[in-house]
Amino acid sequence: MPELPEVEITVRTLKKYIINQKIYDVTIFNGNLRYKIPPNLPKILKSQTINEVKRRSKFILFKTNHNTLLSHLGMTGRYIVKKNSLKLDTSFYNKKNVIKKHNHLLIRFKKFSIIYNDIRKFGFIKIYNNNNISRHLSNLGPEPLSKLFNYKYFEQKIKKRRISIKNILMDQKFVSGLGNIYVNEILYASRINPNTSCFKLKKSQIFRILKFTKLILQSSIKKGGSTILNYHNSEGRTGSYQSEFKVYNRNNDSCLTSGCNKKIIMSIVNGRSQFYCPKCQKL
């Protein structure tokens, strides 16, 4: 489940291989994603050069002189880097020469290729002209690691809201890049119950959320993100931050705060599982 750290790792890895590289050709294996891959994508991208690869929220932006390829990994999307080989690349094809399951797109450069693979098809790939890409990202809130995500912004945005802190942290318009896993971890580290209404938050609590948001995300990026089920980075490596999880997926396990023996509680709110310690995160 790629959230900000996993997308950041993906972008950093891709950069190493495709910056300033000319696109030789693009092949759509299977255009069925959340939105259909534009059929004219290969024609548009052919012979263009990737000038920049960057992350905004959980989106990946591949920039050329004219266009921006905008991609979201959804739940199971990933970009895989493969060295080009003269031989039929067996990682693209299975024994019967059929395109491997879940490979959707192939972008070939001189020495390397990147493949977009997505099991559950919740991700997408869109293409824009550079002059109109920004309005497609204009609804996004500030980056959680930026200085824009600060006390003044936070307090201003939430002071009259009755929405729970868990749900607003998941709202990409409020802050962009967090998902269910990291929000659970941030609230545990901050000692705040996920059901707390925003307007009830004290100043000190807001400061804790800001502090731990930045701390946890940075720490996860350092560890290569989290590997759950099938997340691997573009070089096939796994992250290790999942071993740092304090509450996520620890239903009925003991709280890890020293001196606290309470069991972690799981409940479903807004269709998402939330995990918290009833003692450390009192309402």
Add this chain to the structure above:
DNA sequence: CGGGACTCCTGAGGGC
């Protein structure tokens, strides 16, 4: 406004 239900999708994992 806020939360609930539903949608897309497939594989993992539990129960029997």
Add this chain to the structure above:
DNA sequence: TGCCCTCAGGAGTCCC
């Protein structure tokens, strides 16, 4: 070993 069922969740939409 096997089948059936449920569940996971980002993000959008619709509804009350």
